[in-house]
Amino acid sequence: MSLWIRFEYRNQVRVGQLEGQDIRICEVEYEQFFGNPPLTDEVLKLDEVTLLSPCSPSKMIALWNNYAALADNNKLTHPETPLYLFKPPNTFAGPNAVIHHPKSYEGDVFYEGELGIVIGKTACNLQNTADGDDAIFGYTCINDVTAFGLLKEYDGFDQWSRAKGFDGFGIFGPAIATQLDWQTLEIMTRVNGEEVQHYPAKDMILSPPEIVAALSRNMTLYAGDIICCGTSVGLGPMPIDCRVEVEIAGIGCLQNRYSV
Numbered sequence: 001m002s003l004w005i006r007f008e009y010r011n012q013v014r015v016g017q018l019e020g021q022d023i024r025i026c027e028v029e030y031e032q033f034f035g036n037p038p039l040t041d042e043v044l045k046l047d048e049v050t051l052l053s054p055c056s057p058s059k060m061i062a063l064w065n066n067y068a069a070l071a072d073n074n075k076l077t078h079p080e081t082p083l084y085l086f087k088p089p090n091t092f093a094g095p096n097a098v099i100h101h102p103k104s105y106e107g108d109v110f111y112e113g114e115l116g117i118v119i120g121k122t123a124c125n126l127q128n129t130a131d132g133d134d135a136i137f138g139y140t141c142i143n144d145v146t147a148f149g150l151l152k153e154y155d156g157f158d159q160w161s162r163a164k165g166f167d168g169f170g171i172f173g174p175a176i177a178t179q180l181d182w183q184t185l186e187i188m189t190r191v192n193g194e195e196v197q198h199y200p201a202k203d204m205i206l207s208p209p210e211i212v213a214a215l216s217r218n219m220t221l222y223a224g225d226i227i228c229c230g231t232s233v234g235l236g237p238m239p240i241d242c243r244v245e246v247e248i249a250g251i252g253c254l255q256n257r258y259s260v
Helices: 030-035 068-071 131-136 160-164 208-217
Strands: 002-009 012-019 020-024 044-045 050-052 061-065 081-087 098-100 113-119 134-142 170-178 186-191 193-200 226-228 242-248 252-260
Touching: 050 170, 061 170, 061 186, 081 160, 081 252, 113 186, 113 242, 131 134, 131 208, 134 208, 134 242, 134 252, 170 252, 208 226
Parallel strands: 061 226, 098 252
Antiparallel strands: 002 012, 002 050, 002 170, 012 020, 020 044, 061 081, 113 134, 113 226, 134 170, 186 193, 186 242, 242 252
């Protein structure tokens, strides 16, 4: 297993492999990063750098209703294909970024701790799950932030894109973990240190390889694209000035603060 991070050091954005508190630098262009590039002998300390989101996706796709426990709790049918929406690039944020309450909205803003898929190469019209699995570079932590009060503001149309599309509402990081067995992972979310979500990834209705293959038949996926696998029971509102953590063993802990 390898942990890949993207960071700023001396006003330059760089990538490297995290080994404990050490970062081994990778001297390649970003486009070559997903080809398992060689590492240099240069080493930096983690506390010397500013962590950024671990990749720069062309798009973030967020799944809805993809965990059996939450679907059953809400009396929803298990879907046979991915049900999804897009989070635009203005939402993308990384570790330690502040989540700001939208000025145009007065209701609650919810956390949603999730597992994120990171695409490793161009994928289009994949016909089977083996090809879907081959297109996955690794996994990351997601906080799929949502202004839930906007969803049902208009009776005739659920406003998913509006509710999830505010600046800084698509948080991911702190690293991309490769060569993980997704079925062994557990997603934990904490608010001010209190655990509010803890659920197994294996409760997914559609697996990551199935998701990638199916989505590739709807659109071309590119290296660095993020797919949020959906959340499970325990999602809820964030109090102002709270600290939110999404942690997945083997990937790391994504920490952010929620403020006005």
